[in-house]
Amino acid sequence: MLTKEQNERLTRVGPGTPGGELLRRYWLPISVAEDLTDDKPTKFVRVLGENLVLFKDKSGRVGLLDDRCSHRGASLCYGRVEERGISCAYHGWLYDVKGNCLETPPEPAESKFPATVKHKAYPVQKFIGMYWTYMGPQPAPLIPQYDAWARKDGRRKIFIQPQLDCNWFQAMENSVDPAHLQILHQETALDAARGRKPVSTTRGFTDDVTRFEFEEVPIGIIKRRFYTNGIKDEHPLIFPNILRQFNGTQIRVPIDDTHTMIFIVRFMPTEDGSIIEDESDPPVVHVKPYKEPVEEIHPRTRFRLNEVQAQDHMAWETQGPIADRTRERLATSDAGVVMLRDLMFREMDRVAKGLDPKGVVREQAGNEIIDTHLMESIREMNFWREGRELPESLRV
Ligand code: FES
Numbered sequence: 001m002l003t004k005e006q007n008e009r010l011t012r013v014g015p016g017t018p019g020g021e022l023l024r025r026y027w028l029p030i031s032v033a034e035d036l037t038d039d040k041p042t043k044f045v046r047v048l049g050e051n052l053v054l055f056k057d058k059s060g061r062v063g064l065l066d067d068r069c070s071h072r073g074a075s076l077c078y079g080r081v082e083e084r085g086i087s088c089a090y091h092g093w094l095y096d097v098k099g100n101c102l103e104t105p106p107e108p109a110e111s112k113f114p115a116t117v118k119h120k121a122y123p124v125q126k127f128i129g130m131y132w133t134y135m136g137p138q139p140a141p142l143i144p145q146y147d148a149w150a151r152k153d154g155r156r157k158i159f160i161q162p163q164l165d166c167n168w169f170q171a172m173e174n175s176v177d178p179a180h181l182q183i184l185h186q187e188t189a190l191d192a193a194r195g196r197k198p199v200s201t202t203r204g205f206t207d208d209v210t211r212f213e214f215e216e217v218p219i220g221i222i223k224r225r226f227y228t229n230g231i232k233d234e235h236p237l238i239f240p241n242i243l244r245q246f247n248g249t250q251i252r253v254p255i256d257d258t259h260t261m262i263f264i265v266r267f268m269p270t271e272d273g274s275i276i277e278d279e280s281d282p283p284v285v286h287v288k289p290y291k292e293p294v295e296e297i298h299p300r301t302r303f304r305l306n307e308v309q310a311q312d313h314m315a316w317e318t319q320g321p322i323a324d325r326t327r328e329r330l331a332t333s334d335a336g337v338v339m340l341r342d343l344m345f346r347e348m349d350r351v352a353k354g355l356d357p358k359g360v361v362r363e364q365a366g367n368e369i370i371d372t373h374l375m376e377s378i379r380e381m382n383f384w385r386e387g388r389e390l391p392e393s394l395r396v
């Protein structure tokens with residue numbers, strides 16, 4: 001259980017909040033590359049409580065600016081893009097991707113006024129078919145090259161999840177909550193993986209698991225499930241906002257305190273380890289909504305529960321727009337949740353002291369491919385799927 005103040009500290013994402021400052025130390029994906037086209041070169045994005053416009057100018061540079069024009073506040077989403085940047089539709093103030101104001105057409109030709117205007121701008125990088133931004137102090141760190149993103153011996157696919165209408169940290173707590181798999185997902189995940197019939201009982205497949213274990217590692221927290229049949233199943237939570245699933249990563253990006261966008265980057269290795277030379281952007285799938293009506297929140301909407309991710313969204317959203325952690329009863333299976341909260345508090349303190357929080361990468365050395373044991377996890381899951389005995393090498 002937390003105090004009201006601790007809960008605020010853990011969940012707020014806006015500028016100047018401890019959690020918001022922590023999240024501003026990492027590169028965050030904000031859009032897929034195909035969202036910007038010649039016909040639609042601007043896109044409104046709200047990230048960490050800030051209203052922004054992502055755009056591609058006619059020279060091919062991509063920028064992320066405050067959506068509110070520095071002049072009198074019209075939306076730059078309706079701006080005209082040209083070679084040098086984006087020009088506000090209202091009075092034509094022209095901004096480049098760095099936020100420099102290059103022109104203010106209604107001012108006298110000899111005016112030096114544009115040079116006095118500095119518009120808020122964040123750097124953008126394209127990586128694995130997505131645009132990423134960094135909203136913290138310069139110098140910016142590097143995008144960590146986690147194996148699911150950086151390995152070349154396989155293909156990637158991006159799944160854009162329906163918007164999650166609650167605070168991002170509820171999804172992160174779920175990522176260190178191994179117990180829910182055997183209960184919440186008993187009718188979908190486990191039968192598919194192990195060829196067993198859904199049970200639909202209170203205990204679900206809980207008795208398959210002998211114990212859980214959590215360990216802090218350099219990239220985050222590893223959670224482990226030990227099964228009665230000798231299998232050990234482990235994936236890291238990559239601090240602060242990523243779940244590494246058995247075949248990829250799920251990246252949670254706060255839109256604001258009570259809304260979250262989620263990108264799943266799936267990685268499918270080649271059977272023989274061969275390298276895929278294709279450098280084109282991964283295909284993108286927009287996952288259909290998990291609830292109806294889509295724009296409502298619990299209890300005015302109803303979730304479908306026929307998919308694992310839909311079940312998770314139900315569990316996260318129905319905890320409330322921001323879960324009230326002053327009213328909860330944590331038990332022994334919540335040890336990972338407690339560990340993650342402690343880690344957040346500790347790392348927010350580091351940021352407040354001007355230090356880099358956990359997982360920030362600044363040196364290219366060691367950032368070629370960061371091993372999260374993805375390949376072992378995929379192999380293990382394939383054995384489950386095929387119902388084969390696990391070889392000695394994969395046993396605990
Ligand atoms: S409001 Fe943008 S140029 Fe006037």
Ligand SMILES: [Fe+2]
Pocket residue numbers: 174180181184185308312
């Ligand atoms: Fe889940």
